[in-house]
Every structure is written in C-alpha cells, then in structure tokens.
Amino acid sequence: MKKVLFLIVFSLVLSLTAGAREIPDSLWSEANAYYAGEQYQDALNHYLEIENSGVESADLYYNIGNTYFKMRYMAYAVLYYEKALRLAPNDPDITYNLEIAREQCLDRIEPVPTFFVADWIRESHQIMSSDMWAIVSVGVLLLAILFFLLFLFARRVRFRKAAFILSVVIFLFAVITTVFAWQSKKQATREDIAIVLAAVSPVKAAPDTQGKDLLVIHEGTRVRVLEQMGSWARIELEDGRQGWVALSEIIFVY
Amino acid sequence: MRRTLLLICTVLSLVQANAQDQFTVEAPNVVATGERFRLVFTATNLEPESFNPPEIESFVVLAGPTTSTMNRLEYINGRRTQSRSVSYTYILEAGTTGKFTIGEASVVSDKVTYRTQPVIIEVIQGTSSPAGTVREQDPVTGTAISDQDVFLRLDVSKRRVVKGEPLTATLKLYTRVNVSGAEDIRFPTFNGFWSQEVYAPQQIDWQRENVNGEIYQVATLRRYVLLPQQSGSVKIDPSEIVCVIQVRNTRRGQSLLDEFFDSYQTVRKRVIAPAVTVNVSELPAGAPGTFKGAVGQFSISAEIGKDSVKAHDAVSVYITITGEGNINLLEAPRVTFPPDFEVYDAKITDNSRSTGGTFSGSKTFEYPVIPRSHGDFTIDPVEFSYYDIQNKQYRTIRSQPLKLKVERSTDLTVPGVPYTPGTHRRAVESLGRDIRYIRTAVPAWRSKGKYLTGSYLYFVILALIFTVTGIVYVVMNKRREHMNDVIRVRNSKANKIARTRLKAAGVLLKQQLFEAYYEELHRALWGYIADKLGLSQADCSCERIIEILQERDVEKDLIQNYTDLIESCEYARYAPDPGQLEKERIFDTAVKAISKMEQALK
Known part of the structure; x- marks a missing residue:
C-alpha cells in the first residue's frame, strides 16, 4: 500500500519538473559562454531557444534580462527581470538589476503610496515563490495533523493539552501559508x-x-x-x- | 588666385632666406614691358673670390654687373656687430611678356660655392605710361581716386572647410597710387572662428603683384590662421582702412613757378575689404566616442616619468600629441588611471607653431599622479580620435600602454601627515554601476507556467494527507479501544488478583517463609496498582504511579502510605527479620491500603 502511494507521488513530482533536461543544460552552458565572450546576440538566441523548449527558471529569465540589457534593449530587459522576479520574488540580484534597468528608462513614475499593512502582506507573500509556499504549507499541515493525532491519542493529560494548543497554532500557520501559496500564484500569473x-x-x-x-x-x-x-x-x-x-x-x- | 598665393609663398621664402643665407638675389616679381629694373645679388659676410653671373636671356642687360661693397658696423646694447656685403647689380629691361626665369648665380668664397635660387619674373603688357617709369609711381592727377586705384582685399585660402580645419586669411592693400600712410585701420573680426595673427609687420613691405594685367603695389597687412568653431556659412565682417594718398594738384597755378614745381595734396580715402563668407560644414556623423574636435593629422605617444616609484610619491605621465591641424585647441585626452591613483589637473605645454596656413608641432599633457597603494599597474592605452581631412574620415589612435611598478612605501606615513593607526582607512568608493553578472549554475528547470499550488499533484498530496490521517485515526482508535478493553479487564480483576495474592501471602506468613511472603505482598501491592492504573510493567515506577495518582486526585496521605508500604516490602526482603508482630502489622496495613485504594480509584 505504502509503496504504491510513494510511486504515485514520485511520478507526479517527476511530471511537474521538466521531462527533457539534457538539451537545456547544454544550451545553457553554451549561452553562458557566449555571454562571457560578449557575443550577446548568440547568447540571446540560445537562451530564447531554452525558453521556447517549454521550460523556465528565474535564472534563465535573469540571464535573458542581462543579455537584453547589454544589447541596450531596455524594455525587454525590464520585461525579463519582471518575469524572473515572478518566479523568485525577493531575489536580490534580480531586484538590483531591475532597478538599474529602470534607471536607464526615460519615465520616472512615482507610485501611489499604499497602506503599509497591505505592503507588509504583499512583502510577506514575496518571501518565497508560490511553489515554496505550497511545499511549506503542506509540511506545516502535516505537522498540525501530527500534533492533533498526538492530542487525540496521547495518554497523559499534560501531553494532550500541549499537543492540542500546538496543533491549533500550527494549523493556523498551515492556513496562512496555504493562502500565501495561492496569493503568490495569483500574483505570479497576473495577466494584467x-x-x-x-x-x-x-x-x-x-x-x-x-x-x-x-x-x-x-x-x-x-x-x-x-x-x-x-x-x-x-x-x-x-x-x-x-x-x-x-x-x-x-x-x-x- | 592660386598664382598670387604661389607668389606670396616664393616671396616669403625669399624674405625668410635673407636672414640666413649668405648669398641672395633680389628682383621684382612682376614688371611691365619696357620697364627698367634692378637685379641685385648680395653676398653678406663673404669674401667673394669670383662671381659667376646668371644666364639672363629674356631681358636686355642695360648695365652691370656693377660691384659695390658695403661695410656696416652696429652697436646694439653694447654689442658690436660688423657685417660686410658685396653686391652685384644689373639693370635690366623687359622685352616681351611672359614668365621668365633668371638662373642661379654663384660665388666662390673660401673654396665654398654659394648659389642663389632661380628667380621667376613675370612680364606683363605695359600700360600707356612711358618706358622706364611705372604708372603707380606716378601720383594720380586730380582728386578722383577710383576704387581700382586702391583697394583692400581679404583672401582666405579655402572657402569650403569642415569645422576645425585650419585656413589662412590674408589682408592685403593693393594700390596703383602713392599711398603715404594709413590711419584708422579696422581689422576684421572673426566671429565664429578661433583666430591667431601670424604675420603683422611693423613696417609695410611693398611687393609688386600682377592683378588682371596691371601691376599693383601690394602690402600684406595681416595674416591670420583661422579655425572655424561653428558650422554654416560664416561671414567675416569687412575690414577697412583710411589711406592717405598723395595727389598731384592739377589746378594750373597763376605763376610760372606753380607750373614748374608740382604741388601735392593729401587725400584721404576709405577703402573697405568686402565681407567674405566661408562655408563651414559640420563634421560627418559617426564620430567615435573619444573625438573632441581634433581635425588634422596627429600621432600620440605616452611616457611616464619613472618606471618605478614608491607609494605616495608623485610621478608624471606625459601624453604628447604631435601633428598638424588645430593642435593648439586640443583638449586633454582622457587617461584612465588605476583606481587607487590620485590624479591632478593636467599641465599643458603647447609647442605648436603656425606654419603654412596651419598649426603644427606638439602638445604635451602632463598628468601628475600619486599612486596610493603598491603593486604593478598598467595605465591603459590613451585613445585619441581626430578627423582626417585628407581622407575624410575619423581616425582613432592609441598610445602604448604604460607600466608602473609601485613599491611599498617604506615609511607608514603619508608625507606631511603624522601616522596614527586607522587614519589610512577610508570608505570603499563606488567607481561604476552595472548590472550583476549572469547566473551560471544550471538551474532547476520547471515546466513553463506550471505551479504546484492548485496543480493535480497539490490536491493529490492534500487528499493523501487527509486519507492517511483518516486511516491512522481509525487504526489508532481501534487499538485504543482494544487497550481500553484490556485495561478495563485488568481493572476489574485487580481486586480479585490482589486478594488472591494476599491470601497466598497469609499462607506464606504462617509457613514462616518470610522472603517469599514479602515478595508475594510486594507483588500484590504492585500488581494491584499497575492493573488499576492500566500501566504496563515497563511503565511502572514509583514516580509514575505517584504522578498518575495525583492527577486522579487521590489523597496525598494515601499515596504516601501506599508507596511507603511498597518500599518497605522491597526493603524488608533483604533486611533482618523484624519479628512476627511487625510482619502481621504490615499484612494488615497492606490489606487496608488496597481496600482504601479500591475506594479512592472507583
């Protein structure tokens, strides 16, 4: 029974990650070599080929952004840094480069100030990517359930009391992280x-x-x-x- | 135009040669047919042994060569200079029109032969004036002096130039009348040009020149080198001069004397040189980044004062630009020094001169630098761009890179600053800003647009978690129920078992088997409480029992009593015999304790 379950989970995990990995890896190193040699057009072609093969990663978008920046296509550089930030919110390198690319652009727009609590919530979403939040939420949920079971089946009264409180608190965390996972996904897949x-x-x-x-x-x-x-x-x-x-x-x- | 320029050049070269050469020739460059003129060869500071006359074919030699000697003694500021010159003079008469060359003449002095340059003399058709005289030497009669008689002209060497390309402007006064002086001179202003006077004679030097078949006396008043600074058609404002002209009075006098002596009158005439427009075109597009307006032909070299210095010692870096063009206007090229170098303003030494309508020479930029840290440094090649007029394209030249070895300073102090630890520390400067470098590690690829949240996998995992939880719950619940059953059974049987054991203990007491008696009593007490509380043998300890009993609100005395009893049983097994009475008392207390406990745990 357990083996069957494990197999199902494993195959699902595999299906979520990319199938053909060897081709992007070689393209990736070639593209990086072109970038290092300042042949930005060639580097770009390789990176875009990887992108078109149906896989993505924050690093890929970051490198494409850098290549466009070096080729002085600021709009595309900004675009790809934004894409990268969606997959890896709060990444310091991406944030830094995006800021530099923005400085090269002509328009300086002062954003409307928002309520600080909303900012906090948005910033706390951005600590991790949606996938990470999902994994964390599942882990936290497991922990909450574990404590709940402990509460149900522990003999000693003291144990049971502690387990109950913990399970409630951890369950709250599980709810919050799940909400964050969904919110973060919503932000990452914003189409507007x-x-x-x-x-x-x-x-x-x-x-x-x-x-x-x-x-x-x-x-x-x-x-x-x-x-x-x-x-x-x-x-x-x-x-x-x-x-x-x-x-x-x-x-x-x- | 071009011919005039050529003539100017030859005349100039002759003038220049005069100062240096020791054997020279002097002749007018334009004469009219039938005009008599002098051709003079002068040997200065020479002792001519023999004079080799030139070939004079196209002119009629009226007289000569006549030799004359001149000695000159000069005291200038107490310095005595003596010069002696011998001259050979011909009087010639021009016959036919055309350009003729008088070949070279030579003298031998101290077994050295000195030669003159050949002279080109242009002969033009003479005017109606009588032979032997030239018209412009005649004062014009009447006060009417036409614009043809005297005029001012500003000649520019080029009418179409690019920005920064040097050109010359020459202001000349042409006259056929006797100009005795000039006043109220207004020289041209060159708006839109950078200008430099390159020729401004103290005394007017009259030359002859052929203008449209007329011989004019020409004076070069000024010569300028101009560097256009703005593009478009740039107008050079007119310049003007008031000439003082001697005019012979035509009015017939009353007396005979008046008729005999000419009387002269001075007339002032304002002559204006027309404005000149120069078309300055913008430099073509595509200038390299290092281009700063240099136009011409240049080369660059870099040099460093010392190859190795100590840290905090000053050293100079020299960048020299040599060539011709607007060299005097060159800006200091940008030199990229290593970051820890303190650079001071460049000192500029301009060694350029104006030659032949342009500037040439070199310009040296001296950069004093102080390296602040030790190590081997390379100063990158200095790039310099200029516009090549001849090839009509931009060129970028580079100096060679410079190497500088900076040794560790032997003393810790910066000159002039007493050393205190920590004073050398400074904030790390940001030199530039650029994006951070790409990531090179192979990232974890994920399928595009697929997120774990909300995916099938996510729901499957959640479902799995809840299913497993459910299964675990059910299993655990069943087990607990089973355990509860066991405990209940033990609980209900606890009293019975305890009584059986107590009975057995009573038998053993009667049989005087004390060790076995205590063991049985101990087992009865232990077993009873373990069964009653549902504890396994492994869990069972005195502390645990006390804890559970306290949780179930059993009286403290009773707990104390019970545990003491267990302890004393344990102890008594190995202790010496306390006597029959004591044993019976323990037996009774045990029976009482169990029954009390039975009530307490109901």
Whole structure:
C-alpha cells in the first residue's frame, strides 16, 4: 500500500519538473559562454531557444534580462527581470538589476503610496515563490495533523493539552501559508501587467488613433492593463493615470 | 588666385632666406614691358673670390654687373656687430611678356660655392605710361581716386572647410597710387572662428603683384590662421582702412613757378575689404566616442616619468600629441588611471607653431599622479580620435600602454601627515554601476507556467494527507479501544488478583517463609496498582504511579502510605527479620491500603 502511494507521488513530482533536461543544460552552458565572450546576440538566441523548449527558471529569465540589457534593449530587459522576479520574488540580484534597468528608462513614475499593512502582506507573500509556499504549507499541515493525532491519542493529560494548543497554532500557520501559496500564484500569473515596448508611445483619451494625447510614455515603463478593446488596451500607470495605448506597443509579462 | 598665393609663398621664402643665407638675389616679381629694373645679388659676410653671373636671356642687360661693397658696423646694447656685403647689380629691361626665369648665380668664397635660387619674373603688357617709369609711381592727377586705384582685399585660402580645419586669411592693400600712410585701420573680426595673427609687420613691405594685367603695389597687412568653431556659412565682417594718398594738384597755378614745381595734396580715402563668407560644414556623423574636435593629422605617444616609484610619491605621465591641424585647441585626452591613483589637473605645454596656413608641432599633457597603494599597474592605452581631412574620415589612435611598478612605501606615513593607526582607512568608493553578472549554475528547470499550488499533484498530496490521517485515526482508535478493553479487564480483576495474592501471602506468613511472603505482598501491592492504573510493567515506577495518582486526585496521605508500604516490602526482603508482630502489622496495613485504594480509584 505504502509503496504504491510513494510511486504515485514520485511520478507526479517527476511530471511537474521538466521531462527533457539534457538539451537545456547544454544550451545553457553554451549561452553562458557566449555571454562571457560578449557575443550577446548568440547568447540571446540560445537562451530564447531554452525558453521556447517549454521550460523556465528565474535564472534563465535573469540571464535573458542581462543579455537584453547589454544589447541596450531596455524594455525587454525590464520585461525579463519582471518575469524572473515572478518566479523568485525577493531575489536580490534580480531586484538590483531591475532597478538599474529602470534607471536607464526615460519615465520616472512615482507610485501611489499604499497602506503599509497591505505592503507588509504583499512583502510577506514575496518571501518565497508560490511553489515554496505550497511545499511549506503542506509540511506545516502535516505537522498540525501530527500534533492533533498526538492530542487525540496521547495518554497523559499534560501531553494532550500541549499537543492540542500546538496543533491549533500550527494549523493556523498551515492556513496562512496555504493562502500565501495561492496569493503568490495569483500574483505570479497576473495577466494584467505589461511593459511598454515602443520607444515612444502616446497614451490616448480614447481607443482610437484620432484620440487626444493625454501623456507620452517611453520604453520600459510598467503599466497595468485594465481592459482590452480591439487593438487597444486601457492602461493605468503606477501613479494612477489612465489612458489607451495600442496593444502592439506593449508586451505582457505573463 | 592660386598664382598670387604661389607668389606670396616664393616671396616669403625669399624674405625668410635673407636672414640666413649668405648669398641672395633680389628682383621684382612682376614688371611691365619696357620697364627698367634692378637685379641685385648680395653676398653678406663673404669674401667673394669670383662671381659667376646668371644666364639672363629674356631681358636686355642695360648695365652691370656693377660691384659695390658695403661695410656696416652696429652697436646694439653694447654689442658690436660688423657685417660686410658685396653686391652685384644689373639693370635690366623687359622685352616681351611672359614668365621668365633668371638662373642661379654663384660665388666662390673660401673654396665654398654659394648659389642663389632661380628667380621667376613675370612680364606683363605695359600700360600707356612711358618706358622706364611705372604708372603707380606716378601720383594720380586730380582728386578722383577710383576704387581700382586702391583697394583692400581679404583672401582666405579655402572657402569650403569642415569645422576645425585650419585656413589662412590674408589682408592685403593693393594700390596703383602713392599711398603715404594709413590711419584708422579696422581689422576684421572673426566671429565664429578661433583666430591667431601670424604675420603683422611693423613696417609695410611693398611687393609688386600682377592683378588682371596691371601691376599693383601690394602690402600684406595681416595674416591670420583661422579655425572655424561653428558650422554654416560664416561671414567675416569687412575690414577697412583710411589711406592717405598723395595727389598731384592739377589746378594750373597763376605763376610760372606753380607750373614748374608740382604741388601735392593729401587725400584721404576709405577703402573697405568686402565681407567674405566661408562655408563651414559640420563634421560627418559617426564620430567615435573619444573625438573632441581634433581635425588634422596627429600621432600620440605616452611616457611616464619613472618606471618605478614608491607609494605616495608623485610621478608624471606625459601624453604628447604631435601633428598638424588645430593642435593648439586640443583638449586633454582622457587617461584612465588605476583606481587607487590620485590624479591632478593636467599641465599643458603647447609647442605648436603656425606654419603654412596651419598649426603644427606638439602638445604635451602632463598628468601628475600619486599612486596610493603598491603593486604593478598598467595605465591603459590613451585613445585619441581626430578627423582626417585628407581622407575624410575619423581616425582613432592609441598610445602604448604604460607600466608602473609601485613599491611599498617604506615609511607608514603619508608625507606631511603624522601616522596614527586607522587614519589610512577610508570608505570603499563606488567607481561604476552595472548590472550583476549572469547566473551560471544550471538551474532547476520547471515546466513553463506550471505551479504546484492548485496543480493535480497539490490536491493529490492534500487528499493523501487527509486519507492517511483518516486511516491512522481509525487504526489508532481501534487499538485504543482494544487497550481500553484490556485495561478495563485488568481493572476489574485487580481486586480479585490482589486478594488472591494476599491470601497466598497469609499462607506464606504462617509457613514462616518470610522472603517469599514479602515478595508475594510486594507483588500484590504492585500488581494491584499497575492493573488499576492500566500501566504496563515497563511503565511502572514509583514516580509514575505517584504522578498518575495525583492527577486522579487521590489523597496525598494515601499515596504516601501506599508507596511507603511498597518500599518497605522491597526493603524488608533483604533486611533482618523484624519479628512476627511487625510482619502481621504490615499484612494488615497492606490489606487496608488496597481496600482504601479500591475506594479512592472507583
């Protein structure tokens, strides 16, 4: 019985990780060698080939971002750092490089200040990736159940009291981490974040080329897409200003 | 235009040669047909033994060569200089028009032969003026002096230049009349150019020049080298001069005397050189990053004062740029020193001169540096870019890299600063900012867009956990129930077993088997409490029993009594016989304790 269960779990774990691993690994080292030799175009082609083979990792996106940065394509650099951050939130290298890439971009947008508790919660999501949260939540849940069983079956009253309190507290943690895992996944798979790709992109008052220009944003700026209509997207800047831009001028992070 | 320039050049070279050469020739460069002129060969500070006359074919020799000797003694600031010159003079007359060359003449002095350069004399068609005189030497009659008689011209060597390309501008006064002086001179201003006067004579030196078939007396007033600083058509503002001209009075006098002596009148005439426009084109696009406006032809070299110094000792790095072009305007090239070098402002030594309409020479930038730490350092090659006018392209040249060995300073102190530990410490400076390097370790690949949270695996794991928990619960519950049954059975039988054992102990007491009696009594007490509390043999200890009994709120005295009893049984087995009465008393207490306990644990 236990063996069967173990096999099922093992095969499921395998199915989640990539199947063909040898090809990306050799491409990976070749791409890194090209990067080291400052042949950025070749490095980029290799990295993108890995990406197109259907696997991903924060490191891959980070390296692609670096390559684009070296080739002075700031919008793409920002895009890939954002992608990398989604897989590895709070990674110091990615955060640092993203900041530098942002400095190279023209637009400086002051984000609307948010309530600090919301910030804390968001920041606590970002301690780990969604997968890590999921693993932690399962582990914590197991621990909670273990203590609960201990509470149920322990003989000594003192043991049982302690086990009960612990199991309740740990169960609370399990709930929190599960919520974080789901929240973190939701953040990582957000489909409404986009980066401006066009060097200069006018933001219009209406989804129409004749629309009045409200603002002009530049390559590398992060926007939130509120809705789409035909070939137009209604976007919101981090400072809350809104307008319409052509869909062809932005690229979605997810 | 070009011819005039050529002439200027030859004349210039002659003027220059005069100061140095010891055997020279002097002749006008333009003459009119029928004009008589002098051709003079002068040997300065020589003792000519023989004069080898030149070949004069195209001119009629009217007289000569006539030899004359001149001695000169000069005291300048107490210094006495003596010079002696011998000159050979010809009087020639020009016959036909054209350009003619008078070949070289030579003299032998001290067995050395000195030669003159050949002279080119241009003969043009003479005007109506009588032979032997030239018209411009005649004062013009009447006060009407036309613009043809005297004019000012600013010649620029190039009309189309690129920004930074040197060009010369020459201000010349042309006249056919007798100009005796000039006043109120306004020299041109060169807005949009960097300008330098390269020729500004103290005395006006008149030369002859052929202008459209007319012989003019020409004076070069100023010559400038210009470096255009802005692009577009740049206008050089007109310059002007007021000439004082001697004019012969034409008015017939009353007396005979008036007619006999010419009377002169001075006339002032303002002449203006027309404005000149120079087309300055912008340098082509694609300038390298190190380009700072240098135009011309340059080379670069780098040098270091000393190959090895001690830390905190100063050393100079020299960057020398040699070549021609706008060298005097060159900016100091950027030198990248190793990070721990203290660099001071460059000292610039400009050794450039203006030659032939451009600047040439060298410019040296001296960078005083103080290395602050020891080690072997390499100063990277200095890059210098310039625009090559001839090939119309940018060029980047590099100096050789410099090596500097900095030895450990022998004394710990920085010169001038007393040493105290810790004063050398300083904050680590940030020199540049760049992105962090790529990750090279092979990462853990994951399928794109697949997350554990919400995946099948996630739910399966959760389901598994709960199922296993359920199974464990059921199993454990069953086991507990079973155990409870066992305990209940033991509990219910505890009294009976204890009584049986007590009875057996009573028998043993009667049989006087004391050791066995105590053992049986001990077993009865032990077994009873273990069965009653559901403890296994392994769990059973005095402390554990006390703990459980306390938890079940049994009276302290009773617990004490009971455990004392167990202890005394244990003890009595190995102790000497306490006597029959004592044994019976223990038996009674045991029976009482068990029955009390039976009540307490109900």
